[in-house]
Amino acid sequence: MxxxxxxxxxxxxxxxxxxxxxxxxxxxxxxxxxxxxxxxxxxxxxxxxxxxxxxxxxxxxxxxxxxxxxxxxPRKNSRAFHYLKEEERQQIDLLAQLTPSLVAIYPVDGSSCGSGVLISDDGFAVTNFHVVQPCGVWMKCGLADGCVYHAVVVGLDPVGDAALIRILPEVQAGRPNLEKSGENEAVFEETGEGKWVRRGFTPAKFGDSNQVRQGDRIWVLGNPFSFEEDFTPSVSSGIVSGTHRYQYPAETFLEYADCIQVDASVNPGNSGGPLFNAAGELIGINGRCSFEKRGRINVGAGYAISINQIRYFLSHLRSGRVVDHATLGATVSSDELGRPVVDEILEDSEAALRGLEIGDRILAFGGRSIQTVNEFKNVLGIFPKGWIVPIEFVRKIGSRVENHRITVRLSGVHSTPELQAFLKHTFGNDMADPNQKPGETPLKPEGNPLPNPPIPEDFRQMMELFKDLKKIPPEIAAVYESREGWVNFYFNRLETKRVWENLSSRSAFHENSSIFRGTNLGGQRFELEMTPEKTLLKQENMDILWENQGDFTRQSLPPESRLLLPGLTIWKEFCEKGPEAFEFTYFGESPLPFTSENSDTEETRMLFDVLEGNVGGVNTRFFFTKPTEPGKPSEIRQMELDILDGGLPWEFKFTRWHQTSQGFLPGKVEIFADGKIFECFQLETGGGK
Amino acid sequence: MIRKAFFSLVRHWKFYFILCLCAFLVCSFLAPQQTFGGNVFSETASKLQDRMVKIYGAGGYAEMEEYQSGFFISADGLIATVFSPVLNSEEIECVLSDGSHFAAEILGIDPNLEIALLKISKSETPFFDLEHSAKAASGKTLDGLPILAFSNLFGVAVGNEAVSVQAGTISSTTKLEASRRAFDFRWQGEVYVLDVTTNNPGSAGGALVTSDGQMFCGMLGKELQHSRTGCWLNFAFPAKDLHESVKRILSGEAQTTAMAGQETRPRPERSLKLEELGLGMVPEIVPRTPAFVDTVRSDSRAAKADIQPDDLILYWNGRLVQSLDELSEELEFTDFQDPIRLTILRGEEMIEKEIP
Structure with a gap:
């Protein structure tokens, strides 16, 4: 056998x-x-x-x-012939799969064109900031199915030259041609009178741009020179000429950090379009070329924003605001061996407060090892403002070498007024008035973002006759909300609502009085009573009382407990009244600071939804866990309070959430002040009386 | 005994099993990998990066870049690059793929191919073997061959960053002579014309290799624009011409620079003065003004040799003169009676002249 x-x-x-x-x-x-x-x-x-x-x-x-x-x-060639056939068959199949995710983007007056790529089945698409810039609040988009759709702006990233738009499902012009887009009939629904509505869109699949290697084969899809009258995208192919390239910004805007350089044809109109790898995964957004004396057409050196950078920014763009990039608050220069060393640092920056000093040599930043100043600039350039990154550095003290690891929340490159001024200058005189003409002075960066191709003069004159068409149509008005300093507040409302509705812990507090009991950091018993008027902490050695007078900034803090009781009060107030009562807005996703305890856990790689707002004059941020599956509730993992006189924010960490008879409760609340543990409550019982 | 054992083994089914298994393993190891669509470009790109050099020198204003590309052609730090105004600098800096910096000296140039040989003091450098490449390509057409072009176009890569890589094919092997009036070009031999936009600012001196990285094909030329259509040509000098040229420079047959070894040369009792030749040069407005002839006195020695105003003196008795400075140095070493061999550039033509 x-x-x-x-x-x-x-x-x-x-x-x-x-x-x-x-x-x-x-x-x-x-x-x-x-x-x-x-x-x-x-x-x-x-x-x-x-x-x-x-x-x-x-x-x-x-x-x-x-x-x-x-x-x-000859027989010797037959196998090569076979390979070519097979290769081409695969290419044709691949491109057919990619085509439906492509978007051709036009301003309402048709004065320019650009490209974009769908990233979700509900119509969100990524493109370049400089493509959306001439469009204003809404634009027209063509998909590979041959139809024209309306799209509304969601969020803008002028520093990283990225933008998020949402395409609305109603077909505005054209008749679906599914043979072209290769999609299933089921994506469309006929609503009568020959009107069509999409049930969903075909998004591109995300790749990992950190895995991109020099020499990898790539595909560039897009709408160069506005060739595609039926919106079938043009395709060009090539290889990755370079990875982790840095292209300088114009002053502080339109910086391409850690970008991908390709030799495929990238021309005006390709801006905002996708860069795919050989497996058809989205690895970048094309947006810039080296031009110099060659005229503004392909010269064999195109640059794409890495998709990992876009991924970091995506939730921030969904918040409906102008997002900002990050700065460390310190500058880095090369030492005699070309290694990156801190040469200047702002005293009140979080990096300085957490212990970074002049002369420290950076070893790793944001999880990537750093050997040169350029690498540092590359990595720093891909993070949004407010992102929390680990920094590893060495400090030489005499002959001794110390290794350090800290986590720092990165601050923004620009102040909010600066960003708003930029927006007014380039995006239109006022975002709040979308009927106004877009900014007359387009941004002239030192580098070369792809220009939008010119449109013939007579066409432009014709479009002038249809100026009234620029008025916002009702379906756009339904998804657009103007607010001072925001791109489209409608989407922030959506996100804030989503995060709040997923929260399960609201019921832990009772309207009149909530009492929590347990042990504190010293191992002693405590009782915490919270009513609308006061918060009282009874401990064995002393009782502390905080009266809630509404405006926290006017009251003097109890010296022994400082922000402890006001912080717990803010937690209660937020959970009871909800984000709208304190005008909390959605900020985006962020990791949490590393502590010595969680530095190597899954937790440090997790992302949390962040709501920010102001309770009683104190800037407050709440970090919410993201539901692991739809319908599952989220938890508040952390609350941060900015203290008024500068310095590190107070951190309240809530863990071991569990269901009790009084509601959903954290088993443990840790409070950190100045980066050190200040108090720790082990809750045994608690909630409404 | 051994024979018996052998036969019993042969008769045993396990023997055949192991034999077949071995055959399978050997075959799967030997079987060629499918390269189409595979990662052959990435492999080539990473394998050859350490042979590339980023070169920095003079320039940085107007449309003059201060950077170009080059590559090692010997294990003792010999670098081939194009001869351009970038090298017209006191200090030429070479940055290797690991980010290390080296000061380079010009060993010599070939005015025909417009290439220069640089030397840095480093041993065991990985290099492209020109002789081998020249032999491999001799007598064959490379038209249609898939290639990769390595260069630091637009100076994108700095420090230890990898120079850019572009993929394409050799479209044709041709002489640009037919359109010499259209292209400002001196070389009269063949060049490879490429189907990718390889010739950009900074890419001159880059390397052209087969896409599998097995063979070095040539060196990317300077930017070349058609004078009427404005079209930019993407081309490379073949390895065999490069090899010939390098040999000439190394043998001293081609010209060494005026700077090299000047102290050891004997000075004549009486040096030559330009007035004695009847030559007037352009005024030295900026440092390193090129040696352009401004005036030629009629009936002078220079006039007899048909030297004309606006001629650019490239070589003086076989020695490169890059500026008026260097010309006056050369005069120091020239006897007032001796005939002089000159290589001059008149328009786009290079002419040899002898002043009696």
């Missing part, structure tokens, strides 16, 4: 061996020729043509003739 099994295996391996060795004969024959193919190569090139014709069905001759040609080719 066993013998037979082994025999069968022997035969199997022998067959495999023959199959494996077969190519050696075919290829070794070819490689016995001179290493430089001359005539042979031309023949295989002909073979390639034949294959293309065969695959695309453009062939003038029928299948039979192609077969004959194939047979007439």
């Amino acid at each position: 066993e013998k037979r099994v082994f025999r069968i295996f022997s035969i199997f391996f022998l067959l495999l061996a023959i199959w494996g060795i077969a190519p050696i004969f075919t290829v070794s024959e070819a490689s016995s020729n001179p290493p430089v193919p001359s005539v042979n190569l031309k023949e295989s090139a002909d073979g390639e043509n034949a294959a293309t014709k065969n695959e695309t069905g453009i062939a003038a001759h029928d299948e039979h003739t192609v077969k004959n040609e194939e047979e007439s080719l």
Whole structure:
């Protein structure tokens, strides 16, 4: 029995061996020729043509003739021929899958064009800031199905040259041509009177741009020169010419950090379009070229924003605001060996408060090892303001070398008024009045974001006649809310509502009085009573009372407990009254600071939804866990209070949430002041009376 | 005994099983990898980066870049690059793929191919073998060959960052002579014309290799624009011409620079003065003004040799003169009676002249 099994295996391996060795004969024959193919190569090139014709069905001759040609080719080339055919078949299939995610973007007056890529099935699409800039609040988008849709602006990132828009599902013009987009009929619904509505969109699949290597094959899809009258995207191919490139900003805007350089044709109109890897994964957003003296067309050096940077910013863009990039509050320069060393630091920056000093040599930043100043600039450039990153550095004290690891919340490059002024200057005179013309002075960066191709003058004059069309149509008005300093507040409302509705812990407090009991940091028993008027902490050695007078900034803090009781009061107030009572807004996602305890846990890699607002004059941020599956409730993981006289924020960490008879409660509340543990409550019982 | 054991083994089914398994393993190891669509470009790109050099020198104003590309051609730090105004600098800095900096000296140049050989003091440098490449390509057409071009175009890469890589094919091998009036170009031999936009600011001196990285094909030329259509040409000098040229420079047959070894040369009792030749040069407005002839006195020695105003003196007795400074130094070493061999550039033409 066993013998037979082994025999069968022997035969199997022998067959495999023959199959494996077969190519050696075919290829070794070819490689016995001179290493430089001359005539042979031309023949295989002909073979390639034949294959293309065969695959695309453009062939003038029928299948039979192609077969004959194939047979007439020398045997040594037949395998190469086969590979080419297979390769091309795969390429055609791949591109057909990618096409439906492509977006052609036009301002309402048709004065320019750009590209974008769908990233969700509910119509969110990523593009360049400089594509949306001439569009204003809303724009027209063409998809590969041949239809025109309306889209509304969601969020803008002028520093990283990125923007998020949302395409609305109603078909405005055209008739769905599913043969072109290759999509299923089920994506459309006919609403009568020949009107069509999309049930969903086909998003691109995200890749990991950190895995991109020089020499990787890539695809550029987009709408160069506005060629695509039926919105079928143009395709160009090439390789990755360089990774982790840094392209300088214009002053502080339009900086391309850690970007991907490609040699595929990237032309005006390709801006905002996707860069795909050979597997069809989205790895970048094309947006910039080196031009100099060559004129503003492809010169074989295009730059794409890495998709990992976009990923960091996505939730921030969804918040409906102008997002800002991050700064460390310290500058870094090369030492004599070219290594990055801190040469200046702002005294009140979080980095300084957490212990970074002049002369410290940076080893790693944001999880990436850093060897040069350029690498540091690259990594810093991909994070949004408010992101929390680990920094590893060495400090030399005499002959001793100390290794340090800190986590720092990065501050913004710009102040809020600066960003708003920039927005007014470039995006339109006032975001609040979308009927106004876009800014007359377009941004002239030192580098070269792709220009929007010119539109013929007579066309422009024609469009002038339809100026009234720029008035916001009702379906856009339904998803647009103007607010001073915001791009589109409608989307912030949506996100804030989503986070709040997922929260489960609201019921832990009682309207009149809530009492919590347990042990504190010293191991003593405590009782915490919270009423609308006061918060009372009873401990064995002393009681502390805080009266809630509404405005926290006017009251003097109890010296022994400082922000402890006001903080707990803010937690209660927020949970009872909700984000709207204190005008909390959605900030985006962020990781949490590392502590010595959680530095190597899954927790440090998790992202949390952040709401920020002001309770009684204190700037407050709440970090919410993201539901692991739809319908599952989220928890408040952390609350942060900015203290008024500068310095590190107070951190309240809530863990071990569990259901009790009085509601959903944290088992443990840790309070950190100045980065050190200040108090720790182990809650045993608590909630409404 | 051994024979018996052998036969018993041969008769045993396990023998065949192991034999087949071995055959399978050997074959799967030997079987060629499918390269189409695979990561052959990435492998080549990472394998050859350490042969590339980022070169920095003079420039940085108007449309003159202060950077270009180069690559090692020997294990003792010999670098091939194009001869350009970038090298017209007191200090030429070479940055290697690991980010290390080296000061380079010019060993010599070939005015025909417009290439220069630089030397840095470093041993065991990885390099492209020009002789081998020249032999491999001799007598064959490379047209249609898939290639990768390595260069620091637009100076994108700094420090230890990898120079840019572009993929394409050799479109044709041709002489640009037919359109010499259209392109400002001196070389009369063949060049490879490429189908990718390889020739950008800073990419001159870059390396052209087959896409599998097996063979070095040539060196990317300078930016070349058609004078009428404005079209930019992407091209490279073939390895065999590069090899010839390097050989000439190394053998001293081509010209060494005026700077090299000047102290050891004997000075004549009486040096030559330009007035004696009847030559007037352009005034030295800026440092390193090129040696342009301004006036030629009629009936002078220079006039007899048909030297004309606006001629640019490139070589003086076989020695490169890059500026008026260097010309006056050369005069110091020239006897007032001796005939002089000159290489001059008149328009786009290079002419050899001898002043009796």
